[in-house]
Amino acid sequence: MWQVHCFPLCPFSRKVRLAMAEKGVAFELRRANPWEGSDAFFALNPAGRTPVVRDEGKGITLIDSQAICEYFEETEDKAPLILGTAAGRAEIRRLVALFDEQFFGEVTLPLLNERMKKRLVLRSSPDSKTLREAMRLAHEHLDYIDWLIDNRRWIAGAQLSLADFAAAAQISVADYLGGIDWSGHGEARGWYRVMKSRPSFRPLLTEKMEGLPPPPGYNDPNS
């Protein structure tokens, strides 16, 4: 059985878990806190990052969320998520990278640092300037999603794809950390409601990070 080593608020692990669930690949969760820098975790992944996906029986260890998603794309027939023509697949991968790198770097990571790491690990208070800037940039990303959803049915085109799950994974973590304000983002909000109501999404929404409760409405698919 596959094991996904991660912590509840790792957006890349959420992307992987969503893709695996959509494809019907069974897995169990193993808790890993990369900030603890444990020897056991570095032995699993020399880069010290989550997610790590492993099947001990098969002797396979997969690292890097995109490498992991490509692996299941190649090995599972069900629910293709990187689909269409070569150019269409490039568009999906462009948008996955946009959310994995830019949304993460500008929004999710500062929120994780200020609201999770400072509270649970460093025991210091968040920097309000950093938080304001992250939330300003979140609005820019939501504007872009509004524009995409105004022009296409899903994030990367006519079909639901990995780009939708990459975007929703980042947003779900930012939302848990109080960084998402939907006002003025009707299209993005409508799209995210649809994503939230998928069976693959349910387990993520009920999961909690100990010591850090989500804001009210976080796990309500209609909010």
Next chain:
Amino acid sequence: MWQVHCFPLCPFSRKVRLAMAEKGVAFELRRANPWEGSDAFFALNPAGRTPVVRDEGKGITLIDSQAICEYFEETEDKAPLILGTAAGRAEIRRLVALFDEQFFGEVTLPLLNERMKKRLVLRSSPDSKTLREAMRLAHEHLDYIDWLIDNRRWIAGAQLSLADFAAAAQISVADYLGGIDWSGHGEARGWYRVMKSRPSFRPLLTEKMEGLPPPPGYNDPNS
């Protein structure tokens, strides 16, 4: 004809140019300096990043170096670079991500900021503490390459792959910026000499960033 929009020291553009050259895909270079934030460049790529690869005739615009490499992997038969079993391909993609994200973030980007951007754009002097830390981390990455090359023929396994080009692209930029010290890294150095001597690599080594000459020996395949 494909056009690669980039600047000489963009490591992701170098990865793409190496992959395209290996596959025999013809292209011409178009200069783009992302730090200028020009409207024309944002119109090409809303993320404001190089590389952008475009064929106006075909009406195709490709963005994100990994999405671009996957595109040519899917559309060109020659010189497969993401090859082998699904697990082998995952290992290649893991290592590409390691160099694209961690080597870039820890070594190439601080070197670009301190030695290129401060000199050519900000007209200020580099911060020596940041440079020392980048060069310390470069040694850690070279140690890891030593270990890989001690255990396998190429970076990701028995075959030359995109992981070799991703690693060599980052190292070539760091080397141009004086950030690579090969002492104590015999295996990595031997592997990099082999990479440098490939015909696909030659154009990169003779290219210069105006106002910023490379150190002596940079374009000598035997050094």
